[in-house]
Amino acid sequence: MSTKITAHKEEAHYIYEAPVRLWHWVNAFAIVALCITGYLIGKPFPSVQGEASDHYIMGYVRWIHFASAYILMVGFAGRVYWAFVGNKHARQIFLPPIHKLGFWQGVVHELLWYAFIVPEPKKYEGHNPLAALIMYFVFLWGMVFMILTGLALYGEGTGMDSWQFDYFSSWIIPLFGQSQDVHTWHRLVMWILICFAITHIYAALREDIMSRQSLIGTMISGWRTFKDSRKDD
Amino acid sequence: MHETFYEVMRRQGITRRSFLKYCSLAAAALGLGPSFAPKIAHAMETKPRIPVLWLHGLECTCCSESFIRSAHPLAKDVILSMISLDYDDTIMAAAGDQAEAIIQETIEKYDGNFILAVEGNPPLNEDGMYCIINGKPFVEQLKHTAEHAKAIISWGSCASWGCVQAARPNPTRATPVHKVPGLANKPIIKVPGCPPISEVMTAVITYILTFEKLPALDSQGRPKMFYSQRIHDKCYRRPHFDAGQFVEEFDDEGARKGYCLYKVGCKGPTTYNACASTRWNGGLSFPIQAGHPCIGCSEDGFWDKGSFYERLSNVHGFGIEADADEIGGTAAAVVGGAAAIHAAASTVKRIAQKGDDA
Ligand code: HEM
Ligand code: HEM
Ligand code: SF4
Numbered sequence: 406m407s408t409k410i411t412a413h414k415e416e417a418h419y420i421y422e423a424p425v426r427l428w429h430w431v432n433a434f435a436i437v438a439l440c441i442t443g444y445l446i447g448k449p450f451p452s453v454q455g456e457a458s459d460h461y462i463m464g465y466v467r468w469i470h471f472a473s474a475y476i477l478m479v480g481f482a483g484r485v486y487w488a489f490v491g492n493k494h495a496r497q498i499f500l501p502p503i504h505k506l507g508f509w510q511g512v513v514h515e516l517l518w519y520a521f522i523v524p525e526p527k528k529y530e531g532h533n534p535l536a537a538l539i540m541y542f543v544f545l546w547g548m549v550f551m552i553l554t555g556l557a558l559y560g561e562g563t564g565m566d567s568w569q570f571d572y573f574s575s576w577i578i579p580l581f582g583q584s585q586d587v588h589t590w591h592r593l594v595m596w597i598l599i600c601f602a603i604t605h606i607y608a609a610l611r612e613d614i615m616s617r618q619s620l621i622g623t624m625i626s627g628w629r630t631f632k633d634s635r636k637d638d
Numbered sequence: 639m640h641e642t643f644y645e646v647m648r649r650q651g652i653t654r655r656s657f658l659k660y661c662s663l664a665a666a667a668l669g670l671g672p673s674f675a676p677k678i679a680h681a682m683e684t685k686p687r688i689p690v691l692w693l694h695g696l697e698c699t700c701c702s703e704s705f706i707r708s709a710h711p712l713a714k715d716v717i718l719s720m721i722s723l724d725y726d727d728t729i730m731a732a733a734g735d736q737a738e739a740i741i742q743e744t745i746e747k748y749d750g751n752f753i754l755a756v757e758g759n760p761p762l763n764e765d766g767m768y769c770i771i772n773g774k775p776f777v778e779q780l781k782h783t784a785e786h787a788k789a790i791i792s793w794g795s796c797a798s799w800g801c802v803q804a805a806r807p808n809p810t811r812a813t814p815v816h817k818v819p820g821l822a823n824k825p826i827i828k829v830p831g832c833p834p835i836s837e838v839m840t841a842v843i844t845y846i847l848t849f850e851k852l853p854a855l856d857s858q859g860r861p862k863m864f865y866s867q868r869i870h871d872k873c874y875r876r877p878h879f880d881a882g883q884f885v886e887e888f889d890d891e892g893a894r895k896g897y898c899l900y901k902v903g904c905k906g907p908t909t910y911n912a913c914a915s916t917r918w919n920g921g922l923s924f925p926i927q928a929g930h931p932c933i934g935c936s937e938d939g940f941w942d943k944g945s946f947y948e949r950l951s952n953v954h955g956f957g958i959e960a961d962a963d964e965i966g967g968t969a970a971a972v973v974g975g976a977a978a979i980h981a982a983a984s985t986v987k988r989i990a991q992k993g994d995d996a
Binding site for chain 2: 444447448450451452453454458459460461464519521561562564565575576579583585589592593596599600604611614
């Protein structure tokens with residue numbers, strides 16, 4: 406439950422607990438590292454000359470990819486755990502209330518705000534409904550997809566009888582047809598996550614400036630402050 | 639009394655010495671220790687021969703061609719003597735009605751006890767009219783024999799996955815064996831490749847015939863002993879891959895130095911086969927050793943993934959043919975552009991509002 410305290414004159418709400426904040430930034434850096442190294446796995450650097458034993462470029466690129474992948478997966482597991490034990494905002498991106506009309510009205514209102522049709526957005530303690538919706542459908546399922554396909558590809562390297570192969574490669578690769586298609590989809594969904602990140606960072610910056618509430622500071626300190634004390638209608 | 643394998647071989651003029659040599663070879667090919675050679679010999683001396691019917695659907699006969707070029711002439715002689723007696727329309731002596739009679743005879747004599755080896759696949763459109771054997775659609779012959787077989791071997795990528803005749807848009811609806819509707823539910827062993835490696839083919843047959851059981855299969859039905867690793871896992875050019883040394887073009891310095899073929903489209907990292915360890919033509923070479931990227935011929939749908947010389951595959955649909963980076967890069971550019979325009983519009987609005995407020 407969110408703790409309400411009154412700091413200064415305006416209300417501040419404690420929204421994102423420390424584990425969520427820590428996860429957010431670790432995860433963001435892991436994804437950046439994964440996108441860069443992943444891109445380079447499919448389209449490697451220009452060839453180098455000399456003895457093969459003097460270089461390990463592809464080896465390092467792949468190593469960074471796999472190390473970041475494990476950081477991302479452990480972080481994700483921790484984030485899922487926190488959704489159970491954390492405050493109600495820790496559950497928001499896992500369970501958007503898509504069965505409630507009010508939620509969709511909120512989504513429409515937010516879209517109209519982005520389309521410059523309504524003059525101001527509403528105030529939200531947690532994510533706005535549009536953000537929650539996109540985080541659920543694009544980010545969350547994108548992550549699950551990348552983790553599953555990533556482990557399936559990883560299992561090909563560790564080989565039969567490794568847990569990655571037995572639990573992931575053995576059914577995911579036949580599901581896609583063959584390994585090549587798993588690579589292709591792993592790469593396509595990377596681009597979806599990149600599109601998400603562009604939109605997300607732009608929206609975070611814009612709302613930080615233009616909305617009625619704090620944004621980036623909230624993901625750093627955990628506290629949400631509002632720039633006005635008017636009630637939403 | 640049925641003849642044993644050994645008796646059949648002797649009748650074919652194979653000496654005892656050659657026979658024992660073959661048993662050691664077979665043990666080695668199957669990855670078994672030398673102590674297994676006498677076991678194989680014993681099995682072949684005592685067990686009745688299991689007949690093999692070898693059918694041909696839509697195919698190019700490259701599987702048979704590969705098979706009869708098995709590295710060791712002995713292996714091929716032995717195996718051929720074991721199976722050619724029954725039915726294989728490419729290499730058997732009988733023809734026409736006489737040949738077709740053999741199928742019926744085998745079914746009657748060995749019901750539920752013979753191996754059905756299938757090279758090629760049946761086209762299903764127009765009731766199977768695109769492949770006629772002895773006046774009837776091949777699919778009928780396949781279903782009929784499968785009904786009575788003990789197990790089925792799907793030779794090559796045609797029988798295993800569909801291969802070129804099933805490539806997009808697959809006008810005849812060529813269908814791999816395990817997807818033929820109404821086919822009797824028999825164990826199917828896939829031995830994909832276009833063609834499969836001859837040593838792999840002979841070893842699979844030897845294994846089944848001598849041990850009277852099927853080799854362990856992976857989740858896609860391929861014998862684990864030959865298809866559990868990718869070309870990339872065993873490729874001798876792998877150190878160049880890890881180092882980041884690639885052939886950028888076929889006539890560059892890297893190509894002469896034998897660098898990794900990844901950038902000219904090598905599918906070794908996504909292809910399960912034994913080429914890199916067994917090699918071809920008696921261990922002489924394999925495509926990568928000859929300087930050509932692996933085209934992934936033993937993988938499902940390898941014809942439909944775009945150029946053999948590109949690392950990234952084409953994605954079909956959306957009415958376009960493009961790879962993941964072309965699609966994703968365009969999407970990211972559109973999203974980024976939209977964000978920039980939106981940012982500009984937002985700034986304009988804010989300035990206008992500030993103007994109003996003042
Ligand atoms: C957001 C997360 C991720 C992104 C953006 C990402 C991106 C990529 C990209 C673009 C590739 C190259 C695909 C190709 O062209 O063949 C790749 C390959 C790969 N990824 Fe990821 N990935 C992510 C997560 C993961 C995870 C969680 C794992 C799990 C261990 C993983 C394991 C792999 C493996 C094993 C490869 C193949 C490497 C190779 O072929 O040498 N990835 N990744
Ligand atoms: C400079 C980079 C980034 C900034 C400034 C930033 C900022 C923020 C902010 C302000 C929030 C809170 C939004 C709110 O209060 O409604 C947030 C949440 C979130 N961000 Fe980021 N972000 C960045 C990068 C990323 C990246 C790269 C990803 C992943 C692709 C990401 C994924 C998320 C997710 C999933 C949440 C929801 C957290 C939760 O509810 O658990 N962020 N981000
Ligand atoms: S040549 Fe092909 S199989 Fe060999 S290391 Fe390079 S990419 Fe892998």
